[in-house]
Amino acid sequence: MSLTDLTITQAHQGLIKREFSALELCKTYLDKIKKRDREIFAFLTVNEDLALAQAKKIDDFILAGKEIPTLAGIPCAIKDNILVENIRCTAASKILENYVAPYDATVIKKLKNQGVVILGKTNLDEFAMGSSTENSAFFPTKNPLDLKRVPGGSSGGSAAAVAANECLYALGSDTGGSIRQPASFCGVVGLKPTYGAVSRYGLIAFASSLDQIGPITKNVEDAKIVFEAITGKDEMDSTSVDLRFKIKDFKIQDLRIGVPKEYFVKGIDPEVEKLIKKAIKKYEEMGAKIEEVSLPHTEYALPAYYIINPSEASANLARYDGIKYGYSVKKARDLMEVYLKSKEEGFGDEVRRRIMLGTYALSAGYYEAYYLRAQKVRTLVKNDFEKVFKKVDALITPVSPFLPFKIGERIEDPLSMYLVDVYTVSINLVGLPALSIPCGRVGKLPVGLQIIGRPFEENKILEIGKIFEKA
Amino acid sequence: MISKHEVKHIAKLARLGLSEKEIEKMRRELSKILDYIEKLKEVDISRIEPTSHSILVENIMRSDTAKEEKIETRRKIIEKFPEEKEGYLKVKSIFS
Numbered sequence: 001m002s003l004t005d006l007t008i009t010q011a012h013q014g015l016i017k018r019e020f021s022a023l024e025l026c027k028t029y030l031d032k033i034k035k036r037d038r039e040i041f042a043f044l045t046v047n048e049d050l051a052l053a054q055a056k057k058i059d060d061f062i063l064a065g066k067e068i069p070t071l072a073g074i075p076c077a078i079k080d081n082i083l084v085e086n087i088r089c090t091a092a093s094k095i096l097e098n099y100v101a102p103y104d105a106t107v108i109k110k111l112k113n114q115g116v117v118i119l120g121k122t123n124l125d126e127f128a129m130g131s132s133t134e135n136s137a138f139f140p141t142k143n144p145l146d147l148k149r150v151p152g153g154s155s156g157g158s159a160a161a162v163a164a165n166e167c168l169y170a171l172g173s174d175t176g177g178s179i180r181q182p183a184s185f186c187g188v189v190g191l192k193p194t195y196g197a198v199s200r201y202g203l204i205a206f207a208s209s210l211d212q213i214g215p216i217t218k219n220v221e222d223a224k225i226v227f228e229a230i231t232g233k234d235e236m237d238s239t240s241v242d243l244r245f246k247i248k249d250f251k252i253q254d255l256r257i258g259v260p261k262e263y264f265v266k267g268i269d270p271e272v273e274k275l276i277k278k279a280i281k282k283y284e285e286m287g288a289k290i291e292e293v294s295l296p297h298t299e300y301a302l303p304a305y306y307i308i309n310p311s312e313a314s315a316n317l318a319r320y321d322g323i324k325y326g327y328s329v330k331k332a333r334d335l336m337e338v339y340l341k342s343k344e345e346g347f348g349d350e351v352r353r354r355i356m357l358g359t360y361a362l363s364a365g366y367y368e369a370y371y372l373r374a375q376k377v378r379t380l381v382k383n384d385f386e387k388v389f390k391k392v393d394a395l396i397t398p399v400s401p402f403l404p405f406k407i408g409e410r411i412e413d414p415l416s417m418y419l420v421d422v423y424t425v426s427i428n429l430v431g432l433p434a435l436s437i438p439c440g441r442v443g444k445l446p447v448g449l450q451i452i453g454r455p456f457e458e459n460k461i462l463e464i465g466k467i468f469e470k471a
Numbered sequence: 472m473i474s475k476h477e478v479k480h481i482a483k484l485a486r487l488g489l490s491e492k493e494i495e496k497m498r499r500e501l502s503k504i505l506d507y508i509e510k511l512k513e514v515d516i517s518r519i520e521p522t523s524h525s526i527l528v529e530n531i532m533r534s535d536t537a538k539e540e541k542i543e544t545r546r547k548i549i550e551k552f553p554e555e556k557e558g559y560l561k562v563k564s565i566f567s
Contacts, residue, residue, distance in 0.1 A: 102547035195525045209524050238531045239524070303508045314485060321486065323562050328553035335563045336486075344488030352487060356478070356497060357504060359485040373511050375521030380514065382522055415503055431525025455526065 003028040004165040008222040011168055012070050015062060022062070022073030026055035026117050029075040033119065033166045041141045042151075042161040044080050045088050046120035051075065054117045061115070070225055072115030077167040079158045080121035081128055081204040082213065084108050087118075091204045092136040093126045095320050095327045095346030105202020106237065107171060107213050107230040114229055119167050122157030126348045127317065128178055128206045130154050131420040134411045135350045142407070145187060145444050149404040152182030158216045159186040169217040169226055173203055175210045176305055177399070177424025180436035183216050184399035184448020187438045189465070190216045191223045194455045195431030196241045198227075199234035207312035210428040220437060220465040227458060247459040252467055255288040258392035262298035263423055268401040275440040275447045276398045282471055283396070283464075291392055295384040298426065300377050305425040306418055307361050307374035314358025320346065353414060382430045389454050394464055397423055399436045399448035423450065433458045437465045472502045 003025055006014065014020050030048055037043050058073035078084060081091045083101035085108075090096045104112065111118075125135035133141040133156025141156045143149040144164040151160040155172030159182035162170050172179040174192035183190025191214045198213045205211065215226035233242045259280055264273060284290045322328035322342025329341035347355070361370035388395065401422060410417045427434045432452055439449035449468070453461035478498045482489045489497060554561040 099551070100547075102544050102551070239526070239528055241526070297514070300511060300514055303510045306504065307508060307511075318486075323553065323560065325548075325551035325553075332563055335565050338563050339486040340488035343486060344490075347487075352489075352493075353497070353500060353504075355485050355487055356481055356501060360473075360477075360481045360501070360505075363481065363484060370508070372521055373514075373516060375523060376516040376519040377511055377514055378522040379519050380516075382525065414500055415507055418504070418507075429522075429525065 004032050006168065007218050008070065008074055008168055008225050011074055015058070015073050016068065018062065022055040022058040022117065023052065025073060026051050026075050026119075029119055029167060036164050036166055039142060039147060040144055040160050040164050040166070041139050042122050042157040042164065042166060043077065043120045044090060044092065044123050044138060044157065047087055047118065050087065051117050051119050054115070058115050058117070069114040071111060071229055073117055074168050075117045075119050076111070077119050077122045077158055077161045077170040078108070079124055079155050079170070079172045081124060081173060081206075082107065082171055083202040083204075084118060084121070087121065089121065089204070091127045092124045092138060093347065093351065094137045095342070097137075097327065099326055103202065106199035106234045108202065110230050110232075122155070122161050122170060124157055125154035126351050127204065127313070128154040128173055128175055129313070129350045129354055131177065131181060131417055132405070132410065133157060133182070134407065135348060137348050140407055143185060143404050145446065146404065148406055149445070150185065150407055152185030152404065154178040154182075155216060156182045159183050159188055159190065162186070162188045162216050162218060169215055169222055171213055171226075171230075172216050173206075173211055173213050174428065175207050176309060176428050177421045179214045179216060180399050180424055180434060180448065180450060181420065183436040184438070184446065185404040187441070187446030188216055188218060189220055189223050189438070190214065190436040191227055191458065191462070192427065192434050193227060193231065193458055194433040196239050197231050197243060197433070197456065197458065199232070199237040199240045201234055201236035205316040207309045208316060209312060210309060220435070220462055220469050223435070224462045243456055243458070245456045245459060247463060250460070250463045253287040255394070255464065256392040257283055257288050257290050258293035258388050258395045259290060260293050260295045260298065260388070260395060260397060262295050263397040267422070268398065269403055271442040272398055272401060272403065272447050275442070276396070276449060279439040279449050279468065280396055282468065286467065286471060293388045293392060293395070295388065295426070297377065297380045297384050301381045301426040301429055302418065302422050304374040304377040304381065305421070305429060306357070307370050308378065308429070310354040310358035311361050311371050312358070314355045314362065317351065317355055322346070350414065378429050381426055385426070385430050385432065393454075394461055395452040397450045397452065399423060399450045403442055403445045403447070427452055431455060433461055435461045435465050437468060439468070473498055473505060
């Protein structure tokens with residue numbers, strides 16, 4: 001077995017048994033990136049020196065006979081909207097092209113405490129706005145399973161890097177599906193934690209009531225390892241909380257799984273539907289109780305999301321004004337022109353669209369008709385989930401109604417790109433945890449199964465995922 | 472359909488420079504998205520409270536004291552100022 005095929009647990013075993021060194025492991029991955037990323041374009045920045053230095057330190061530990069944490073010496077990739085001290089962090093935007101992070105995000109601090117090896121920063125849709133990674137200001141990332149197709153987005157670089165074995169795991173962020181959908185499109189595992197389970201400090205803010213950082217990995221066990229390393233209350237993020245839920249004596253025979261009928265309506269690719277139904281059948285055969293449930297406000301979640309998300313985004317992105325950091329236009333007559341020109345030249349099309357949409361929805365005369373209305377619909381979507389979670393332990397749905405689409409297929413029509421998120425945005429509006437796992441392929445294209453849990457029941461959905469993986 | 476005048480007004484509120492060509496493109500794209508969002512009007516929202524956060528968020532109080540930051544971090548932040556004078560951020564004049 002090659003070093004680039006390992007899972008986290010296997011690599012950890014290899015390190016402590018001294019079958020290979022952390023330096024060897026790191027060099028193998030850097031080499032793989034050099035060869036393979038020429039056609040995948042998953043990485044925006046590769047930091048060889050830092051990665052090698054981090055690996056060397058772990059080898060010293062091992063040689064000294066010290067015990068090492070599971071993630072020590074394990075090479076990973078980080079989405080380029082998460083700050084790593086002294087490494088460039090662009091959010092795939094021209095406006096931050098030369099921005100070097102002055103401090104570590106909390107998740108990075110936690111990983112560094114474990115002895116992480118960071119290979120580099122991965123591509124995304126600019127400021128995480130998009131579902132295909134085509135909105136990157138630098139270049140689109142390709143799907144490793146079919147180079148003509150998108151890897152999904154916005155964490156497309158992270159998912160592609162894991163799928164192409166260019167790293168052992170990656171971090172992504174999920175605001176409306178940005179971890180789950182690329183994981184699904186690339187045939188890997190992605191976990192969007194409960195809102196508040198992971199600190200957002202040092203994550204470049206997009207839509208603050210929806211954003212969460214989470215792992216993208218090769219299997220469910222690895223997702224659990226990384227999630228446990230990054231979760232927890234952080235004084236720098238007042239919405240973060242400590243996990244309360246522990247799972248005991250998990251038996252599939254006790255499990256009640258809900259299948260929301262609104263997720264299997266017109267618009268879903270029949271091939272995708274077939275594989276999801278097959279997976280549900282498998283759970284039933286293994287002893288789980290399957291129940292059809294209803295989330296009646298499903299069709300309103302997406303339009304509500306596309307008001308709430310741009311509204312929060314337009315407020316968050318007001319900080320890129322050309323006066324504090326980031327791109328600043330050189331020739332300007334006055335302060336107003338600095339604002340106007342820096343944003344005009346620094347932001348790409350989708351970012352401008354969301355700023356405009358959000359500003360419109362929040363502006364005088366429209367606030368009640370759009371923003372307030374969307375927040376009320378959000379309450380109804382939340383009530384739907386609360387009601388079904390009284391009857392079932394978890395929900396199973398598709399991650400995306402479509403197979404990975406071709407590069408260029410949707411980018412010209414913003415609304416058709418928004419529709420890609422139809423099965424994932426509700427989960428962010430309600431703040432629930434959700435796991436995306438591969439459940440089969442149509443030709444060479446993977447299909448992802450979404451397992452949605454109650455707030456803070458990550459452990460349960462991870463167990464449910466593992467059962468499918470082993471079956 | 473959103474008007475050209477409205478697009479200009481919103482861009483000004485957002486401090487976002489737009490070219491003439493882009494104003495027309497933006498008008499078409501925003502109109503299409505807003506038409507889709509009209510769907511929300513089908514929902515009866517009378518007597519429904521708005522949700523701003525999915526989890527219960529409460530105000531968290533702490534004493535109003537400054538936390539010491541590493542001098543190194545301070546230096547790195549100042550280095551990022553597009554224009555700087557004696558450790559302060561310098562901006563262009565408000566009136567030209």
